[in-house]
Amino acid sequence: MNERPVVGISLGDVSGIGPEVTAEALSLPRVRKSLLPVVFGDGPTLARFPLFKKYAHTTPQTLARATEPTVCVVTELAEKDRVLGKPARAGGRAQYAYIQAAIEAARAGKVDALCTAPVSKEQISRAGIPFMGHTEVLAEAFGREVLMLMDGPRVRVALATNHVPLLEVSRMLTVERLVGQLQLLSRSLKPVVGRTPRIGVLSFNPHAGEGGLLGREEVEVLTPAIKRARRLRVDAHGPLAADGLFAQVERFPYDVVLAMYHDQGLIPAKALDFERTVNVTLGLPVPRTSPDHGTAYSLAGTGKASSVPMVEALLKAAQLAAR
Template sequence: MSPRTDSPREGARPVVGISLGDVSGIGPEVTAAALALPRVRRALVPVVFGDGPALERFALFGTYARATPETLERPSRPTVCVVTELGEKERQPGKPTRQGGKAQYAYIQAAIEAARAGRVDALCTAPVSKEGISRAGIPFMGHTEVLAEAFGREVLMLMDGPRVRVALATNHVPLADVPRLLTVERLVAQLKLLSTSLAPVVGHAPRIGVLSFNPHAGEGGLLGREEVEFITPAIKLARRQRVDAHGPLAADGLFARVEHFPYDVVLAMYHDQGLIPAKALDFERTVNVTLGLPVPRTSPDHGTAYDIAGKGRANSVPMVEALLKAARLAPPGRSTRSRAARPGRT
C-alpha cells in the first residue's frame, strides 16, 4: 500500500506541538528539515519546544515567532517555545550531556502542558535518549509511559506503517517481566482499544491478529503456558465483546505474508517481537502512534543517532511522516480535551 501524502486543507491547519528531543542528537536537524518542506508547512502550524541557542543554528527558526512556556498562547503562526538556553558545551551535536538529558525531558513536559491547555492539537516527539534522561536523575522508560501517567490513561503503542500495523501489549520492560504482565484483563482492554481506534480508519471492525508469546504458539502448553492461561482466554473474551481477534499466532511465519496480509493490525506480546518486523518492512515510513490519549501523539521510528548528529547525514523522512500523521489525526475545530487519537495511513 503506497503512503498517502495529502494534507489538511489550507486555512484549517492543526497546531502540532513538537518536543525537540536531545539537542545533541539528530532531533533539531530532522525537525528543521521536515518543517522546511512546503507540504509539511501546508499541513500544520508547528510549535517547537526546545532550546533557544540550539535552534538558532537553523535559519528557518529565525522566521518563527518566539514564546516561552509561560507566555505561550494558542499560535496562529509557526512558533518556537524556548524552554531552555543551554551553554555551548551542553548542546554540541554528538556529545550528550547531563544538562541535555534534563532539557529533553523538560521539552516533553512543556509540550504536554500545552496540550492540556488546548494550545496545541497534537504532539510529535523527536527522539530522546532514555539513558541520557535517566543519568540526569529522572526516572524515564519512554514517551509512552510518561504520556500515560501525565494524562491518566491506559495507552497502547502502535507502529503504524504503510504495509503493517503492529501494536505492543508491553512496552519498555525487561523480557523476563513480560509473562507476569500478560493478564487476561489487560489483553482484553488492549484488544478493545485497538478495535475502537481503528474501526473509523478501516471502515469496519478491524481484524486483529494476536501473536503468541512462546515459539510455535506454545505447542498446546509444551513450550510454555502463556497462550493457554492468558492469551487464548483473552481472545475468546474479546470476541464475545464483538472484537474481531484471532490467534494466538506464531510470529515467525505471520509477517512472511505481508503482501497479502490477513489482518488490519497485529497485537505483539513484547517490544522486539513487534518492532523488528515493523522496522524491517518499512523503517522510514513507520510512525509510532500512542493510542488512548485525549490528544494524538506521534514520533519517528528512530533514535538520537549521535554518531551522525550535526553532519548533515540524518534522514528527515521519518520525521516528515510523523508530523504529517500528527496533523492528520488532529482535525481542527475539535476539542483536544475529548478527542481520542486515531491512527491513519500517511
C-alpha cells in the same frame, strides 16, 4: 477542522539529530500546508537554523494558542551542553523539559497533537530523572491506559508490553489487560480503516506454545482473552506464531497485529519499512506520534540523517488531529 491543526513538537536531545530533522521536515511545503508547528526546545540550538528565526518566539509561561509557526523556548543551554554527538547531563534534563512543556500545552488545549523528536532514555536517566519512554510519561500525565502502535504503510503492530525486561513480560500478560488493549485497538482503528479492524494476536511462546508443551501463556491467558474480546465484538484472531505471520506481508491478513513484547513487534515493523513507520500512542485525548528511530549521535551534524521519518510522523499527527 478547516484550519491547520496545531502540532506541538518536542525537540528531543539537542546533541542528536532531532533538531536538524525537525527543521528539514518543517521546511517542506507539504508539511507546512498540513499543520501549524509549535516547537518546544532550546533557544541557542534553534537559532542555528534559518527557518526558526522566522518563527514567532515565546516561552512556556507566555504561550498562547498559536496562529503562526512558533518556537517555544524552554531552555537556554550553554554551548558545552549542546555539542553535536556528545550528550551532556544538562541536555538530558532539557529534553525531558521539552516533553513536559509540550504535554502541558496539550492539556491546556494550546496544541491539537504532539510529535516528539527522539530522546535518549540513558541520558535522561543519568540526569536523575526516572524515564522508561515517552509512552509511559504520557500515560501518567494524562491518566490514561495507552497502547504503543507502530503504524507503517505495510503493517501495523501494537505492543502489549513496552519497555520492560523480558523476564517480566509473562507476569504482565493478563486476560484483563489484553482484553482492554484489544478493545482500545479496535476502537482506535475503526475510524482509520472504515470498519471493525481485523486484529491478529501474536503468541508469546514459539510455535504458539504447541498446546502447552512450550509454555502455558497461550492456553491460560491469550486464548481466554481473545475469546472474551470476541464476545465484546472485537474481531481478534490467534494466538498466532510470529515466525510465519510476517512472511505474508504482501497479502497480510490483518489490519493490525498485537505483539506481546517490544522486539517481537518492532523487529518486523522496522525491517519491513523503517523510514515510514510512525510510533503512535493510542488512548490519549490528543494524538501523539514520533519517528521510529533514536538520537543517532554519530550522524548529528553530518548531513546524513534522513528527515523522512520525521516528515511521516508530523503528517500522521496532523492527519489524526484533523480526523
